[in-house]
Amino acid sequence: MKKTGILIEMENKRVKDTTLGMITLAARADTDLYALVLDGMDDPACDILARYGITTVVDLGLSFSPEMRLNPAVRAKAATQAAQKLQLDVIFGLSSADGKDLIPRVAALLDAPLVMDCLDVDLEKNIARTSHYSGKVLADIQLSGDVVIFGIRPNAVQPVPSPAQPQKIKMASDSAAVAGLALVSWDDGENGGQASLAEADIIIAGGRGLKNSDNFSLIFDCAKKMHAAVGASRVAVDEGWVPYAFQVGQTGEKVSPQVYIACGISGSIQHFAGMKTARMIIAVNKDENAAIMANCDYHVQGDLFEILPELIRQL
Amino acid sequence: MQIYVCIKHVPDSAANIHILDDIRIDEKVAFLLNPYDEHAVTEAAAVKKKVQDSEIIAVCLGRPDAEKTIRSAMAMGADRGILVETDDVCDSMTTARALHAAIVQDGSADIIFTGKESIDSEGMQTQFRIGALFDFPVVTNAATFDIASGRAVVTCELSGGRTRTFELAMPCVVGAGRGLNTPGYPTFPDVVKARKKPIKTIALDSLAITPAAGSAKTVALTPLVQNRHPKKITGTPADQAKEIIRILRQEAKVLA
Ligand SMILES: Cc1cc2nc3c(=O)[nH]c(=O)nc-3n(C[C@H](O)[C@H](O)[C@H](O)COP(=O)(O)OP(=O)(O)OC[C@H]3O[C@@H](n4cnc5c(N)ncnc54)[C@H](O)[C@@H]3O)c2cc1C
Ligand SMILES: Nc1ncnc2c1ncn2[C@@H]1O[C@H](COP(=O)(O)O)[C@@H](O)[C@H]1O
Numbered sequence: 056m057k058k059t060g061i062l063i064e065m066e067n068k069r070v071k072d073t074t075l076g077m078i079t080l081a082a083r084a085d086t087d088l089y090a091l092v093l094d095g096m097d098d099p100a101c102d103i104l105a106r107y108g109i110t111t112v113v114d115l116g117l118s119f120s121p122e123m124r125l126n127p128a129v130r131a132k133a134a135t136q137a138a139q140k141l142q143l144d145v146i147f148g149l150s151s152a153d154g155k156d157l158i159p160r161v162a163a164l165l166d167a168p169l170v171m172d173c174l175d176v177d178l179e180k181n182i183a184r185t186s187h188y189s190g191k192v193l194a195d196i197q198l199s200g201d202v203v204i205f206g207i208r209p210n211a212v213q214p215v216p217s218p219a220q221p222q223k224i225k226m227a228s229d230s231a232a233v234a235g236l237a238l239v240s241w242d243d244g245e246n247g248g249q250a251s252l253a254e255a256d257i258i259i260a261g262g263r264g265l266k267n268s269d270n271f272s273l274i275f276d277c278a279k280k281m282h283a284a285v286g287a288s289r290v291a292v293d294e295g296w297v298p299y300a301f302q303v304g305q306t307g308e309k310v311s312p313q314v315y316i317a318c319g320i321s322g323s324i325q326h327f328a329g330m331k332t333a334r335m336i337i338a339v340n341k342d343e344n345a346a347i348m349a350n351c352d353y354h355v356q357g358d359l360f361e362i363l364p365e366l367i368r369q370l
Numbered sequence: 371m372q373i374y375v376c377i378k379h380v381p382d383s384a385a386n387i388h389i390l391d392d393i394r395i396d397e398k399v400a401f402l403l404n405p406y407d408e409h410a411v412t413e414a415a416a417v418k419k420k421v422q423d424s425e426i427i428a429v430c431l432g433r434p435d436a437e438k439t440i441r442s443a444m445a446m447g448a449d450r451g452i453l454v455e456t457d458d459v460c461d462s463m464t465t466a467r468a469l470h471a472a473i474v475q476d477g478s479a480d481i482i483f484t485g486k487e488s489i490d491s492e493g494m495q496t497q498f499r500i501g502a503l504f505d506f507p508v509v510t511n512a513a514t515f516d517i518a519s520g521r522a523v524v525t526c527e528l529s530g531g532r533t534r535t536f537e538l539a540m541p542c543v544v545g546a547g548r549g550l551n552t553p554g555y556p557t558f559p560d561v562v563k564a565r566k567k568p569i570k571t572i573a574l575d576s577l578a579i580t581p582a583a584g585s586a587k588t589v590a591l592t593p594l595v596q597n598r599h600p601k602k603i604t605g606t607p608a609d610q611a612k613e614i615i616r617i618l619r620q621e622a623k624v625l626a
Contacts, residue, residue, distance in 0.1 A: 150494075152527075156511070160498050163495065168582075171494045194588055195589045197586070198586050199587075235538060235542070239535050239536065241534045281618065300530055306405060313622050331596060362611055
């Protein structure tokens with residue numbers, strides 16, 4: 056049977072739901088599932104991995120010193136060594152912000168083929184579906200090699216429980232520093248508590264229609280009430296209303312939430328490049344002819360300055 | 371210092387992409403310098419301003435008409451260009467091998483700048499593969515770049531305003547993010563000067579690279595058609611808000 060290693064992403068010591076979705080995707084194939092745990096293992100984490108079908112939980116034994124554990128080169132080295140020791144055939148990781156700095160490192164160290172940002176993977180044929188040309192085209196890419204690697208877009212697949220009784224093993228990672236790359240400081244941002252954009256179930260995003268940074272608080276207030284993450288168009292970022300980290304689009308974050316609510320955003324090609332795979336799109340715009348109004352599931356024609364306060368009030 | 375910048379010739383992000391026989395796109399669209407690579411060239415030019423006797427070399431693997439994109443990089447500050455010519459679409463493993471071989475053949479790199487990703491194939495990996503081939507440290511999505519005591523100090527952006535600051539031994543590979551700088555429009559004299567700068571053309575075959583054991587092959591391309599059928603939410607703002615909440619609760623099931 057094939058062996059698939061899954062790089063486990065956690066947040067506040069909990070296995071992320073998006074990680075579980077990735078396990079569900081891998082479990083569609085006939086394969087043993089190895090959870091590669093980088094951030095320390097405890098019983099609750101093991102239990103949840105067991106509930107979603109992991110057959111072996113592997114603690115990569117990374118050092119707890121943040122300089123080491125947060126260093127992507129150290130993480131990549133540990134994952135690479137585990138892949139070699141376990142003789143994995145396939146590696147899955149989340150194509151999240153952290154994953155984009157980890158998975159390609161593993162691929163480069165193993166000199167193995169990789170597709171990032173996969174919306175789907177057929178492990179029988181090693182064909183992944185991903186986006187090309189700023190999200191305008193879906194590409195099916197077939198990998199061949201001793202090990203093949205896939206970065207899975209967060210939320211591409213919803214987690215489905217499939218209980219298993221995993222074995223546990225611990226690897227001794229050599230925690231020696233990786234030559235040449237030292238992590239000297241890190242900042243986990245003011246929005247530590249806010250749902251990460253790429254992984255949120257609901258995103259509410261604002262664009263030029265908000266008119267200034269004060270008004271943008273309407274978006275934040277609404278987001279708070281519905282536990283949504285906040286997104287923005289490039290105009291809102293360029294105007295300095297919100298930091299670049301909020302930008303959705305071709306040159307921003309690519310997201311696939313359950314629901315994307317676009318307020319005062321016209322729906323340019325470049326904005327769509329970042330959110331067209333959302334399951335549901337709701338557009339709030341005063342212009343019936345805005346591109347987004349023809350390319351959404353629900354459109355609310357009206358003034359966002361009237362609709363958003365109502366939403367906040369009723370939530 | 372010898373600063374190499376890897377630049378890719380890509381279709382304009384605003385172009386309509388048409389697919390031919392399932393695995394190719396119609397290339398009769400405007401091509402330009404990959405937007406993230408503009409940040410890479412801009413940063414190289416900024417380093418050159420600070421470090422005397424620096425030379426910037428733009429390296430591109432692409433079709434013969436990628437020369438235009440090398441000229442754009444030159445108008446933005448590159449001194450020379452290297453075009454590794456091929457009509458094939460190469461995967462990242464081959465691309466990295468070609469860029470690595472072309473740089474080794476040309477000189478000795480102190481810094482290699484790349485973009486954090488190309489907007490056509492959205493691979494997000496070539497910088498890491500180049501780094502592994504040279505055994506140089508790599509960072510990606512760089513937002514600030516400095517050199518202090520012979521080491522590169524780079525702050526990289528993660529999501530949600532999170533950042534990581536690294537010190538890299540040089541030579542190193544740095545993947546530029548959008549926060550790194552603001553590329554300017556080249557002036558007309560810069561464009562004229564760029565026409566006279568030298569470009570060395572190398573056939574991919576002549577580099578005789580050792581192929582990778584594995585490969586990534588595009589087997590099908592399909593346009594991403596949006597099959598959405600917009601429904602209108604009408605009424606007063608209060609009605610509209612109420613309906614949005616109902617949809618979030620009952621249809622999308624994302625609200626309790
Ligand atoms: C290389 C490149 C990369 C790019 N990358 C990105 C990217 O990653 N992300 C991105 O977003 N853009 C990107 N862009 C920019 C993109 O082309 C658009 O300019 C941008 O998306 C427009 O932002 P907007 O929708 O907020 O503004 P506009 O297009 O100006 O739309 C504003 C909308 O608000 C509506 N509106 C105004 N007032 C109200 C009101 N009171 N109530 C309701 N509706 C109202 C208007 O009807 C209009 O539809 C990129 C461009 C280029 C060239
Ligand atoms: N054909 C190419 N020629 C030159 N540079 C390239 C090429 N392909 C990728 N790169 C560089 O590698 C970066 C990442 O590309 P990718 O891995 O395709 O997303 C790009 O921003 C470029 O700097």
